[in-house]
Amino acid sequence: MHTASVLASFFMKHFFPVLKTSTKFFFVLIVFMMFLPAGCAKKGDNDTAKIRFVTWKPNQPAVWDEIIDIFETEHPGIRVVRETGPHSSTAFHDLLTQKLKNKSSDVDVFFMDVIWPSEFAAAGWAMPLDDLFPDNEQQKFLKGPLLANTYDDKIYGIPLFIDSGMLFYRKDLLEKYGLNPPETWEDLVHIAQQIVSGEAKYGSDINGFSGQFKQYEGLVCNMLEYILSNNGYILNPNSGEPGLSEQPAIEAMGFVRNKIIRNIAPEGVLTYEEPESIALFIQGKAVFHRNWPYAWEVSNNPQRSKIAGNVGITKLPHFKGGKSHATLGGWQLGISNYSQNKDAAWTFVQFLTSERIQKLLTLKAGLAPTRKVLYGDADILDKYPQFSEMKNVFLTAYPRPRSPLYPSISNILQRFFSKVISDPDSRIEDEARMASLEIKKVLSLIQ
């Protein structure tokens, strides 16, 4: 044991010489304390119904405090306890599903990302809301988000606000060259090339396009927009079969690989999520930029953006013969099947998704509402004139494949898309066939 003991004493002597035995003991104590379960205190009051609302840390906490205050004043019998989860959608998903999996009665109302309702419905976590949320009420909402909340013809969540892919562009540069925002992807490539080569004469190293093409969920969102706008699809809406190896999808992917990336977009987009891609745009280094609506605020903020005031926003282009498609994002409110206070929970959800509160959220937090009527609201349009244009984008916003096994499908798609766009020698047809097989394997679990 000679060598081993020499090693140990060597470490202690040379690298932790200052620690006395008592200090070491103290460290051990700390480690043990970390494993002790935190004591839980429980308060019980009988008159008021308490609903637990699992939410994330909002960007504008003050608005949310205000909203909860209004609710509690108007409904003295109900108290809202907020449980704040992580900001990242994936981490929030892990926390929430953990609670629901354990059939915890600690959850009454929760937020759902737009890709979760199918999973939550199939797992029996979210309660169907059809009786409370009838057709005539549904008519008042945008169609895309409602579709995302529907599983097996039942609705499991009420959309609160919406996100969708949009095209941002340099208004100043397009005007300088006397060009209009592009209608088709081919136009976008031509305009980008024209401006990039024109600007190069002044020594500018501007790029044509920036988007999100790293191997992650955002890649699926981006690729879907190309494939759908070429009349392709990932899952055939009628047969439910994967459509990746069909001609429209293959063409669209080939276009991204050869005409977008390595042509008007730098190769670096293969490593970009939203923050990196918007950084390129707001530093004035890209003519076009694909992102979610929040990019409007960021790129027009003079403190963060070099191009504030020179940004235009429009719907995403399409291929010739196709229609624009924006990938749908956004957050919904669901009610847990294990809730003890379903009536109070519904009162709260109804309140949050009401016209009045959505308007407040839009005005104070910049979130895009899901009620159609608000896109004609004078106060909102006064503050956010771009919302009248955004409505058209939101009307075409299309959900990602709806399946309780969406996370598995997404992982297959991320791997596949990343392969065909980052490896120019890969054969798209072969890879598509393989990915389709994998997706079929996953889907077969549901039957």
Place this chain on the structure above:
Amino acid sequence: MARVSFLFKERLFAVTLIVPCFLFVSVFAFYPILYSFYLSLHRIILSLPGLEQLFIGLENYEQLLNDPFAMQSLINTIIFVFVSTFFEILFGLAIALVINRYFRGRGIVRAAVLIPWAIPTVVASQMWRFIFNDNYGLLNFSLFGADTALYRAWLADPLFAFAAIVIADVWKTSSFSALIILAGLQIIPDEIYEAAKIDGANAWQRFIKITLPLIKPALLVALLFRTMDAFRVFDVVFVMTQGGPADSTNVLQFYGYKKIFAEGLMGYGSTISVLVFLITFIISLVYIRTIGTRLFQESS
């Protein structure tokens, strides 16, 4: 009589000392390993609770062997282990030889060598991600200066992205190997070198004939630690590439993480964990049997 009670007391004392450690290992090592194995024999899909927790025997293992992505990530992991361990030992040896010599400021250099190892891997990986960034990365700047037209997107290239995670890992853990090898160097008595010098051995001969054989135990310990650790690589990949581009940096641990936490496939994901455990276990057994016995025999 007194002797018996003394022995008994000794034993009791020994048991009291061992029990807390044994409990700790049971709760934090044995239980999770056994439970993972138990889970790996079931089909558990979090989003499809209607399927129940079905016992399916070794079906998950069969599926794993036929999963081309799992096998590709296994190959990636093996290449990662070989390349990174090789360079870590090589650089570790070089660093150890340098800081074993007497020179002014040696204390500072020794402390500096420790820095990469002391930085949390997540922070170090984030730093390397910045270094390899296509627009403002240090690597592009040092290679091409202000000529931004030549800037390359290093992490966008499947081959280089893999090299990048190896580089980050080697940078981070070479100093760990250096520490262990340094400990080995410290126990070589100076007299042997003096005797060799008198016999006319040059520096290279002294290194080959004296240093290397004598630090072999330390080298092997470093090798053992690094191989097992490299096999479980996760954080570098998680921070720098998320397995991309084109799945080129997808390693087994990251693949398993995705299966369990993103896809909710508890059974299948556990199968991958068990595979990683078995492989590291076998590696350590092989090391301990072939070198461990010799290592401990020759020193006792």
